[in-house]
Each structure stands twice: as structure tokens, then as C-alpha cells.
Amino acid sequence: MSGLAIEVNGLGKTFRLHTQGDVEIQVFRGLDFAVRFGECVALHGPSGCGKSTLLRALYANYAAGEGSIRVRHRDGWVDMVAAEPRAILDVRRHTMGYVSQFLRVIPRVPALEIVAEPLRVRGVDPADARRHAGDLLARLNIPERLWSLAPATFSGGEQQRVNIARGFIAPMPILLLDEPTAALDATNRAIVAELILERKAAGTAIVGIFHDAEIRNRVCDRTFAIEPFKVAA
């Protein structure tokens, strides 16, 4: 597979803060880029230039105000800017995974179930999904005695690895990664780099934010620089 996975055209994002005097924060405008299957693209630019905002817009977690984000899904294309919620949910279930910086903990739900869930919603047998989740947690050095606990009390690094396991468990054709190694030590960083390289080799299109230059150089094929937004004079 080497066809187009994501095609972004004229993408713009402005936050309008109604409760704070209708302040407008223009983040970016007129972004064009494309990502092919099997390549890893790093978003680049100074802090505050909108890297996370762009990643969230790709996942439709943020509403892009203008432009389009066409994503290869099943046998066609879905525009994440304009599609209905149920179409976007189908893309998230089957095509596009997203590893956020922080794990959103669900009360009472054990780590193993959190990791297995993306497989279960795709119809994988719960026992198989759990076994797979265990393999991945073990690979990421999460001790087995923690698997049956809700991750609320885990350390930052453990929570991030649970989040990574959840993001990588299903064979998504597209993966979005927001600083996947920020809270990890060198050993675990290397494991995450391996996971990313394996996915890439399997044809997954990856877009990520990698502050760690060593990881970035190891896994990314190229960078996409977000131009700082310039106010027209």
C-alpha cells in the first residue's frame, strides 16, 4: 500500500472565545498536505503554533472551521470536517487511531479492558482481545499485577504506556500520535519506537508530534512545518 491516506486542503482553525469578550485566536490557515500509507510525518513548529490543534482536527476532536480533511476509509473517502458524527465514529472504529498525551481514565475500568476495548468494538472475541491486550501491556513493561486495576493511580509513564497500548492494539490504517514518548524512560521510548516502525512497515500512515529528536529521526520520514499564523496588516 502506498496510496494516499490523508489529504488536507485549505485547512483553517480559529477559536472564538464567546465567554471571554469574543476574543478570536487564529491558529492556522490554508494548510495543505498529504500523507501516504507507510510513511510517518512529524508535525513541526514552535510551541503554540498549533501542532496538537491540527492533530485533534484530523481526528475531528476539534472542529476545523474551513477546508477539508479527506481520509481514506473502507472503499472511499470521508471528510472529517463535514461528515456526520456516525461516519466519523466509523472512521475512528476502523481506520484512524489517536494516542493522546494523557489517558482519559474511566472509573472502575481495569487497564486490561481499556486496552482491549478498541478490538472489542471491532467485533473481536472478548477473550482474544484481552489476551492481545495482555501481550501488548507486557511488551510495554506494565507488570501483570496492574492489569486488573483501574489506571487512575498509575504513574504518568504507566498511564502513557496504557494509552499507547490502547492506541496500537487495533490494526488501524492511520495513526495519530501526540508526543507518545513524553513521559517515558529510554527503555520504553525504544519499545515505542519499535512499535511505530513495525506499524509503518505494515503500511500504516502515521502523523505525530515528537519533541524527542532521537525518536523523531528514527521513525519519521519527513516533517511538515506549520507556518505561524500572520495577521494581515
Add this chain to the structure above:
Amino acid sequence: MNATDRPLLRVERLTKRYGERFACQDVSFDLWPGEVMGVVGESGSGKTTLLNCLSARLGPDGGRVLYNTRHQGMRDIYETSEAERRLLMRTDWGLVHQNPRDGLRLAVSAGANIGERLMAVGARHYGEIRQAATDWLGRVEIDEARIDDLPRAFSGGMQQRLQIARNLVTRPRIVFMDEPTGGLDVSVQARLLDLLRELVASLGLSVVVVTHDLAVVRLLAHRLMVMRQGRVVESGLTDQVLDDPQHAYTQLLVSSVLQA
């Protein structure tokens, strides 16, 4: 065209007035099989009136509520006969009240509360009914030894779980929930939410859940509708509406939540 190619519920320009005041105005949406839709807004925003109109308990002044029936396709629920509507409420629909005492019969046992719904759809075999009641007590995490106890002897959280079991035992296609976690302790809420999440996903239920608690919709709902003064001011994917709210009122609502 099979049933899953069509919405289960289609609401068109639903309007309800109390005197001069609009409780609901021009509300339209489709609910698809397996979809959970949250409706949020402050008290008086019209969300409970909307739920009552959707669940055939309050006739609207304008607009239509179409339901995809098993045998006759899309039907306007307010055009069907009273008998048909009652049958739908017994078989296809569930209704979870905020106060479990409104949805339970307090003078009969826990087991009978569950069994009664089954008998209403024609179950007659005592052993099977009792077995189903036992199974459902287990699914909602109530000790089966309590099957012959009266619900009034249960805690609020147990009563709410019993009400849910009573609703789900007939395998409805759509369940309407009004503040299902309202009035419960936080720890009890978490347990109930987790249970609801699991049941809704495993049964593939369609749900309309009305609440003022944004944490509840974050966990439970795929889609969100924000209501204010009887109108829908914003709707969309739950996480998008909560993380990047567009309307001034939604921004106020989201920014007003106290962080624990």
C-alpha cells in the same frame, strides 16, 4: 433496504408549548441503531419535555416523532392508536426515570419487578421468568439472594440498577433515560455509569439520555445535543462539542464545570 439503513427514530421540527412559552421549539434529529445521544442543558432548557414527547408520554403541538417499527416501517407515534403505542412501550421501548421509585413497583418483590415486564409481553412459564429475573439481577450486580425482597429495602443505587434491569429484560430497541445518575453518591454514580456503558454496548441499544452532568455524556454518549430555552443551540460528536464548543452557551456550560 433493511432496518439498519434507516434511523430508528426520526424527529422532525418537534414543538411543545406551555401557554405562550415554548418548552421545545423546532427540534429535529435522527437516532440510528446502536447510537447513544446525550441531551444537555440547564434546568428549564426543555430537555425533559423533549424526552416526554419522544417517549409518547406528552403529545407535541407541532412536528412529528417517527419510529421505525418492526413490521410497518416508519410510523408517527402520535398517529398510532393508544393500544399500539402501549404495546410499543412494553416491547420496544424502555424508560429509566431519575427517581427509581417512579419506575418501580415498590409493593412487589425485586424479582416480580423484572418478571412483570416479561409477563406483559406474553411470558407465562414461572420457572423461565424467575430464571430471567435471577440472570438480570446478576447483570446489574444485585445479589440474587435479594430476589424476594421489596425494592423499598434497597439503597438508591440498587433501586436504580433494578429499574434498569426491569427495562432491559424485554430487550427493548430504544431506551429513554432521564438523569439516570441524578441523586446518587459519586461512587455509586461511577458504578452505575460503568454498568450502563457495558450494557448499552453489549446489547447494541439506542439511547436518548437527558442529563445536566457533562461527565455522564462524556462517558456514555456518542453524540450530544445542547439545549437552551427550548432550542437546540449546538449538536455533534460528544467529544468535539465538549472539547471545542462553538456556541456561546455551550462554552459557558463547559467552562462552568468545577474540576475535582
